[in-house]
Amino acid sequence: MRTRFLAIAALVMAFAAAIQLWWDVEPVTRVDLTRRAEVKAPEAVPAITYAYLPQYSHSTSYLRHRALVEYLQKATGLAIRQVFPDTFEAHRRMVERGEIDISFSNPMTYVLLAQSGAQAFAGIVEPSGRATFRGQVIARADNAAIRNEQDCQGKRWIAVDPYSAGGYLFVLGHFRDKGLTESDFAEIAFAPGPGGKQEKAVLGVYAGRYDIASIREGTLGIVEGKVDLSALKVVATTREYPSWVYAARKGLDPDIVRRIADAMFALSENDPEQERILAAAGMRGIIPTTDRDYDPCRELFTKLRLDPSKVGAE
Known part of the structure; x- marks a missing residue:
């Protein structure tokens, strides 16, 4: 029993001596907490x-x-x-x-x-x-009173936006060529925003609120699935721009x-x-x-x- 105790004591003393040796050799790093360095986060690259x-x-x-x-x-x-x-x-x-x-x-x-x-x-x-496109005038297919540009006179017109090319300005120019001016329509309204103005112009005619709509060529393909395209007809198409x-x-x-x-x-x-x-x-x-x-x-x-x-x- 005494022999075992002495052996354990010897091991503990040897371990303590090793720790002291390491402590004596390892340099002490002193930290000066009074000194500061400002670290700036990298600026994000603007997209x-x-x-x-x-x-x-x-x-x-x-x-x-x-x-x-x-x-x-x-x-x-x-x-x-x-x-x-x-x-x-x-x-x-x-x-x-x-x-x-x-x-x-x-x-x-x-x-x-x-x-x-x-x-x-x-x-x-x-x-x-083509590197060009056109505007279109549409009406309900069951509206027998509207077959051509002249039939649009006195009707309620919904356009896409005052800035819209195919959805307003191209068609306005087309009507001018046919002898019609803004005053020849009962109403010219613009689709409400935000966004979705081409769709809203189509829906305005589809629902019967307006008689005609001006849209850009290709819009009917975009709204397919939202409306029954067989219920609509193209009344006129503008020149290309x-x-x-x-x-x-x-x-x-x-x-x-x-x-x-x-x-x-x-x-x-x-x-x-x-x-x-x-x-x-x-x-x-x-x-x-x-x-x-x-x-x-x-x-x-x-x-x-x-x-x-x-x-x-x-």
């Missing part, structure tokens, strides 16, 4: 903002362009964030204030944006395969614009994944364009005797 003129609901806008925005982020290495203005006017003002970097809008709205320094750099190829346009706000870094444009132009229908991205966004391709390509829209403003800077003003 490039991308906005689709709100002709459709925000959910539709998001679903149509989500894959395209994700593609552009990967292809350019830029942080890109989709934003959702509530109205056409809000979109225009946000571009002017620099809150939207990349604008995707109709060509008539682009003419207004160009006045604040925005610059067109790309246009789209429509599902039709330049299609929707991508524009960079005034002052946006040209290198950023170039990187985004190059990625857009690289999209091809021949690539199955890219074809899905384009189809979801309602286009078949994106092509280079310049400001002068939208002169036909400026000519339409002149024909309508409208000051672009005052379109939509109260």
